[in-house]
Amino acid sequence: MTDLRRLLSQALSSALDAACPDHPVAAPTVGPCQDPRFGDYQSNAAILAAAALKRPPRELAEAVVGALKAESLCAKVEVAGPGFINFHLLPFRIAALLSEMADDPCCGIPPAEKPKRIVVDFSSPNTAKAMHVGHIRSTFLGDALARIARAVGHEVITDNHLGDWGTQFGMLIHGYRRFLDREAEKKDPVTEFERLYRLVSAQAEAEASTREAARRELAALHAGDPENLRIWKEIADLSFTEFEKTYRRLGVRFDHHLGESFYNPQLPGVVEELCRLGIAEESEGAVCIFFRNDPALKDVAPMIVRKKDGAFLYATTDLATVRHRVREWKAEEMLYVTDARQQLHFKQVFSAAARWAAAPGNTLLPSLDARPPALRHIVFGTILGADKKPIKTRTGNPIKLTDLLDEAESRALGMIEERNPELTPSARPAAARAIGIGAVKYADLSQNRNLDYVFDWKKLLALQGNTAPYLIYAYVRIRSIFRQDGAAEAATEALETTSVLSHETELALAKKLIQFGDAVHSVLDDCRPHLLANYLYDLATRFSRFYEACPVLKAPEPERAARLFLCGLTARTLRRGLDLLGIETIEEM
RNA sequence: GCGCCCGUAGCUCAGCUGGAUAGAGCACCGGUUUUCUAAACCGGUGGUCGGGUGUUCGAGUCACCCCGGGCGCGCCA
Numbered sequence: 001m002t003d004l005r006r007l008l009s010q011a012l013s014s015a016l017d018a019a020c021p022d023h024p025v026a027a028p029t030v031g032p033c034q035d036p037r038f039g040d041y042q043s044n045a046a047i048l049a050a051a052a053l054k055r056p057p058r059e060l061a062e063a064v065v066g067a068l069k070a071e072s073l074c075a076k077v078e079v080a081g082p083g084f085i086n087f088h089l090l091p092f093r094i095a096a097l098l099s100e101m102a103d104d105p106c107c108g109i110p111p112a113e114k115p116k117r118i119v120v121d122f123s124s125p126n127t128a129k130a131m132h133v134g135h136i137r138s139t140f141l142g143d144a145l146a147r148i149a150r151a152v153g154h155e156v157i158t159d160n161h162l163g164d165w166g167t168q169f170g171m172l173i174h175g176y177r178r179f180l181d182r183e184a185e186k187k188d189p190v191t192e193f194e195r196l197y198r199l200v201s202a203q204a205e206a207e208a209s210t211r212e213a214a215r216r217e218l219a220a221l222h223a224g225d226p227e228n229l230r231i232w233k234e235i236a237d238l239s240f241t242e243f244e245k246t247y248r249r250l251g252v253r254f255d256h257h258l259g260e261s262f263y264n265p266q267l268p269g270v271v272e273e274l275c276r277l278g279i280a281e282e283s284e285g286a287v288c289i290f291f292r293n294d295p296a297l298k299d300v301a302p303m304i305v306r307k308k309d310g311a312f313l314y315a316t317t318d319l320a321t322v323r324h325r326v327r328e329w330k331a332e333e334m335l336y337v338t339d340a341r342q343q344l345h346f347k348q349v350f351s352a353a354a355r356w357a358a359a360p361g362n363t364l365l366p367s368l369d370a371r372p373p374a375l376r377h378i379v380f381g382t383i384l385g386a387d388k389k390p391i392k393t394r395t396g397n398p399i400k401l402t403d404l405l406d407e408a409e410s411r412a413l414g415m416i417e418e419r420n421p422e423l424t425p426s427a428r429p430a431a432a433r434a435i436g437i438g439a440v441k442y443a444d445l446s447q448n449r450n451l452d453y454v455f456d457w458k459k460l461l462a463l464q465g466n467t468a469p470y471l472i473y474a475y476v477r478i479r480s481i482f483r484q485d486g487a488a489e490a491a492t493e494a495l496e497t498t499s500v501l502s503h504e505t506e507l508a509l510a511k512k513l514i515q516f517g518d519a520v521h522s523v524l525d526d527c528r529p530h531l532l533a534n535y536l537y538d539l540a541t542r543f544s545r546f547y548e549a550c551p552v553l554k555a556p557e558p559e560r561a562a563r564l565f566l567c568g569l570t571a572r573t574l575r576r577g578l579d580l581l582g583i584e585t586i587e588e589m
Numbered sequence: 590g591c592g593c594c595c596g597u598a599g600c601u602c603a604g605c606u607g608g609a610u611a612g613a614g615c616a617c618c619g620g621u622u623u624u625c626u627a628a629a630c631c632g633g634u635g636g637u638c639g640g641g642u643g644u645u646c647g648a649g650u651c652a653c654c655c656c657g658g659g660c661g662c663g664c665c666a
Binding site for chain 2: 031032034035038042044047050051057080081082083084124126163166167260283284285286288296297299300301302303304306307308309311313314339340341342343344345347379381382388415416418419420422446447448450451452453454456458459462463464465466467469470473474476477478480481482483484487518519522525526530531534535537538541544545547548549551552553554567588589
């Protein structure tokens with residue numbers, strides 16, 4: 001679909017060349033105006049060029065506008081303020097863009113100029129433990145980023161790096177052998193594993209014999225004891241089955257779930273290679289990587305890749321994981337969606353991986369001319385309770401994700417029954433699910449990810465404000481129009497009539513619609529899905545204003561057809577946008 | 590002590606990476622329905638953008654210094 005900003009930028013670039021050939025502005029940026037009174041799009045390129053050339057900015061801007069050839073796009077181009085160039089689009093061009101967008105299977109999202117193969121690493125729950133609020137942000141952010149990266153044409157591989165090989169298995173296996181309740185395991189395996197772990201860990205604290213027993217079970221597991229391996233696998237499989245239920249409920253999908261255990265056999269080789277290449281060295285009995293030449297890391301503790309007892313750590317696993325993704329998957333970029341507390345760890349891993357990739361004779365890169373991967377830590381803050389402390393249950397435990405989702409759905413169901421008793425009972429569960437789970441996801445995704453946020457049921461389920469229910473309600477209102485007699489067929493033949501858009505709320509809505517592609521792309525600049533959420537909220541707000549001001553079905557032709565067209569395109573954009581955030585829409589609520 | 594993140598309306602948050610008169614929702618006050626879901630929409634009240642210095646045509650945004658809060662810093666993940 002036509003990239004409006006690029007066309008304006010190119011026109012502006014030519015005009016700049018003509019007006020002052022020695023200007024230094026390589027690619028003039030054109031963006032939407034903040035205030036609609038100024039116009040539709042604007043650029044500060046003339047001000048920047050004038051500053052560099054020490055010329056009066058307004059004068060230069062006037063010259064640029066004089067040389068500008070944009071009659072096919074703009075009704076008016078004018079200079080304002082200190083030298084801004086403001087573009088006023090031709091209404092029929094807006095209509096033409098809307099028609100293009102409606103015909104575009106990609107909903108007007110332009111493809112990325114340079115498609116990449118990107119691994120998104122997110123969620124990563126621990127075996128034998130229930131998923132809890134701590135997994136929410138990683139799961140939602142990672143899934144949304146993967147969906148958005150795919151939508152613009154990147155090749156995305158999602159990978160769930162499960163915590164399935166920690167020291168906790170010593171205690172778990174000991175507990176399994178001594179205290180397992182088969183019935184409980186059958187009914188709710190993860191809860192039973194959690195019980196075993198708590199039981200043994202309490203005993204271990206009190207008595208040395210339990211500590212010793214757990215240590216022996218762990219050593220046996222590592223040595224390949226068949227029975228311990230079988231127990232380990234049973235625990236891992238049953239846990240994974242539980243995770244899958246939650247992911248299905250959330251609509252989250254992984255291409256791979258290569259946990260820590262997958263990399264375990266590679267770890268001795270990785271450490272050996274790092275030592276051989278001079279990247280790692282022994283220190284106080286452990287094998288460490290020091291960062292003496294890295295100004296940001298030289299003063300902090302080294303990264304340990306092998307403990308003095310010979311065990312490996314998650315730093316080791318993470319390095320092995322980088323290698324696997326580069327060699328086997330040809331990954332060019334990796335996004336690690338984990339919380340902010342792991343920043344130092346990832347800085348170290350990334351720094352070590354860069355040295356590894358640069359070392360002659362390394363096995364990280366598949367070939368000599370292969371480029372090292374871009375590794376990015378997608379940081380996010382903590383979810384807080386009303387007391388501004390990390391959210392917990394009353395007893396101080398993390399809130400289980402399934403409990404949270406159950407509560408979201410039941411609250412949403414209550415809302416629906418109260419506000420719209422006429423909704424047929426059979427449609428209620430699906431609506432409650434979409435609204436409840438969508439609200440929890442949206443609360444997370446609509447906020448700047450690197451901030452902590454306060455979890456508040458009342459706010460996230462509110463029908464007013466920047467919430468999923470508000471967006472879904474806007475969608476539902478549109479769909480309701482199309483269920484009326486005679487609406488459906490009219491919408492398909494509206495394309496030529498879109499030039500009748502004249503009401504200010506129609507134009508405001510139309511101008512927002514054509515920015516959808518920009519909004520989607522802006523997310524990937526810095527992996528911030530809330531930019532798309534902000535866009536959708538603004539779009540829904542503009543739709544609501546239009547809906548109040550302009551009757552659709554009762555309008556005379558050709559307005560009626562044009563408005564139906566706008567409604568149809570708005571619905572499609574809202575649905576696609578919410579889908580990119582991993583949020584379902586429904587037809588009625 | 591060192592490092593990272595943060596501080597915007599009474600509360601919860603945006604602010605398009607340096608643009609024009611800083612915006613939403615909640616709360617408070619008032620208005621809108623013979624019309625497609627009023628679960629909505631419109632208007633009003635509310636600001637020393639933590640403080641200071643600097644950079645420049647222009648700073649909530651960038652730099653430096655303070656103040657305040659959160660998190661992290663050798664054998665956990």
